[in-house]
Amino acid sequence: MNTTLEDRYRRLLAMYPAGHRRKHQDEMLGVLMTGAHAGQRRPGLADTANLVWGALLIRLRPARRGAAWPLWRDALAVVSLLLPLIVLAYFTLLNVALLRVGSPLFDALARSDAKTLGGWLIVAVLVLLRLRRSAAAAAAALLIWVAYLTSDALNWSYIDAPSMLALTASGLEVVALVASPGPARAMEIMNWKHYAFALAIPLGLAAVFNWVWLDHPAVSDTIMVTACGATLAGMLLASALSKRVATLLALPAYYLIVELVVPPSSIGGPYEFTSGWVGPLRITLTVLPFAVLLCVALVATLRSARHAEAGSREA
């Protein structure tokens, strides 16, 4: 059998992911064959090593390979900018309601929230200054602080919706800042209407909580849950970017909704109001979103593997 130089290059290019081969294989073969000297029958050692290295580089950044990745990256950038602003807007106004109640427990809750809000304020300022890395470091410190507060105050066994909301929000902020170009990119994408919409929702929710919840908690909770659900649903039906932003924000929003829907239960002790869920319900509600995420990741991995296999057969 007479194996040509092109066949040998083609074998080397088989190391690349199927998606990359579909996009670049013919082009790369053209470049390699143009660069080959007359009479060359085998790929040179340097070219071989370089192709192996290139394939390794491409395979080490699989998350960027999908056509949808730029949109996800933009969505993460938008989340990195908006999340600190939303958290500050919502919880600052919310704490006004806690202070208005005037009970020592609610005062203590508001003061405890204020420390965490200080962390969010630092993240928000760094984000607005477009200092992505500093903001990511501050968000990571905030995540550690929130985890410490949760473990210290509630000993993990009483982990509740507010704790999970704080943990997932700070965790999401870290991921958004690390995995995206950050706030600078978000500021390119967003206009004043986006900012107005993003801030109107949490401020509206906090206002409802502030002025309706004291007298009519059930009405307040219903309005807030409906508004959260409607906003996320509306975003899911809008542009591809807002759909992805809504998907990312769905995790903390889930814990916010659960906090409102599942009433505090009486387990006694000083954490009566914050340890809303006990027993199997607590475990189920805590784990549910992560179980869903795991299933989605498994299905996506299987689909991607099947796709890659089909691509290899095609090539």
Add this chain to the structure above:
Amino acid sequence: MSQRPLQEPTFLILTALAAGAQHGYGIMTDVTNISGGRVKLRAGTLYAALDRLADERLIEVDREEIVDTRLRRYYRLTPPGVQRLAAEVERMRAHTAVAARRLDLLGGLA
């Protein structure tokens, strides 16, 4: 603004494309020329870089041609790519200006 400095091959690829749209082999030879033969890109490095730059929207496909039954894809700089290259040039210019002034000073003292 906190942008990481460009790596040399990336800088040279963007510089090659600043002259106009080029195909893969054209970029390789241009990079060799620009660097005075010091940097020789190979296909694996080139296409890993082109893929990443396209992901970052600094470059995009200009057109495709078939020459001698081979596909040639031409790439060009995007407006953000032009800005990124300009920012890098400005950063390097500022550094080299300081270095030149200090070398002058050193020469003056010697």
